[in-house]
Amino acid sequence: MVEITPADMTASDADSREFHPMRGVSNRHLQTMLPRLIRRRVQFEPHWQRLDLPDGDFIDLAWSEDPYQARHKPRLVVFHGLEGSLHSPYAHGLVHAAMQQGWLGVVMHFRGCSGEPNRARRIYHSGETEDGSWFLSWLRREFGNAPTAAVGYSLGGNMLACLLAKEGDSVPLDAAVIVSAPFMLEACCYHMDKGFSRVYQRYLLNLLKANASRKLKAYPGTLPVDLKRLKSVRRIREFDDLITSKIHGFADAIDYYRQCSAMPVLSQITRPPLIIHAKDDPFMDHHSIPAQEELPNNIHYQLTEHGGHVGFVGGTLRRPEMWLEKRIPDWLKQFLRSPA
Helix, strand or coil, rough: EEEEEEECCCHHHCCCCCCCCCCCCCCCCHHHHHCHHHCCCCCCCCCCEEEEEECCEEEEECCCCCCCCCCCCCCCEEEEECCCCCCHHHHHHHHHHHCCCCCCCEEEEECCCCCCCCCCCCCCCCCHHHHHHHHHHHHHHHHCCCCCEEEECCHHHHHHHHHHHHHHHCCEEEEEECCCCEEEEEEHHCCCCCCCCCHHHHHHHHHHHHHHHHHHHHCCCCCCCCCCHHHCCCCCHHHHHHHHHHHHHCCEEEEEHHHHHHHHHHHHCCCCEEEEEECCCCCCCHHHHCHHHHCCCCCEEEEEEECCCCCCCECCCCCCCEEEHHHHHHHCCCCCCCCC
């Protein structure tokens, strides 16, 4: 099911299904960057928990409240993007929106993304579904059955799509939402080398290098490069060639991109997901927009004219509105109903 949001609709034309960019702020780059100005602070006190993984490593969880006191509530799991965390505006903003619905929210931090380097000789990547799958199973075992949905942003969205396709009907989720996911990783890599998108590449690469540097200093030898070689990396593709691919068993970056892109497996998803993309996303081009005829009927696809990359800022300058914080809960309400 495909929805395309026209650019010329007014707010009175539709409900939260339609995205209307802030007047005068429809530019893709402004949309992408504005959330960091609007959602600067986490609006709740997170409850932190560390989970030990079967391989001796760990992941950190940021809950909206003590989960052991809220095991009966519907659950919303957030998978963040590249080098994201609870402090990413989209992550803590959505968890806060989940709290307002009476749901239990949690951000599952990928390895090394909570502020402390992970111990094992591995990191995380766009197709690494094992930790997400393990966590979702643990969630059900630890707290029992309750309506559960997951939301993945950007890299986390591609990962979530791969997980949904891989597990099919056995995935312990009732629904999912995927936002601004780079479904064709190789094409996105090339796109990030063009024009203003190189600014985003430099920003993300600096985050990757800083995180990898902390890991090497804390646990020498846990990455296939030393600090001197890491410092010389100039592109994300080079980082993926030297580190991501090698440490996870891929031949090179291109092999990693081709094996872990979710586009070829979207048709294998059986749970109902909502997928949201903006046509003007500066992180990708048309290659990451799935063709309508390739999507099964259980996939709800929404393509907006504007929104940038995980932006989607509406409202006014005085009263900005984060559209995703309304659109996602409104769509998930049908699946996350509290027990009577």
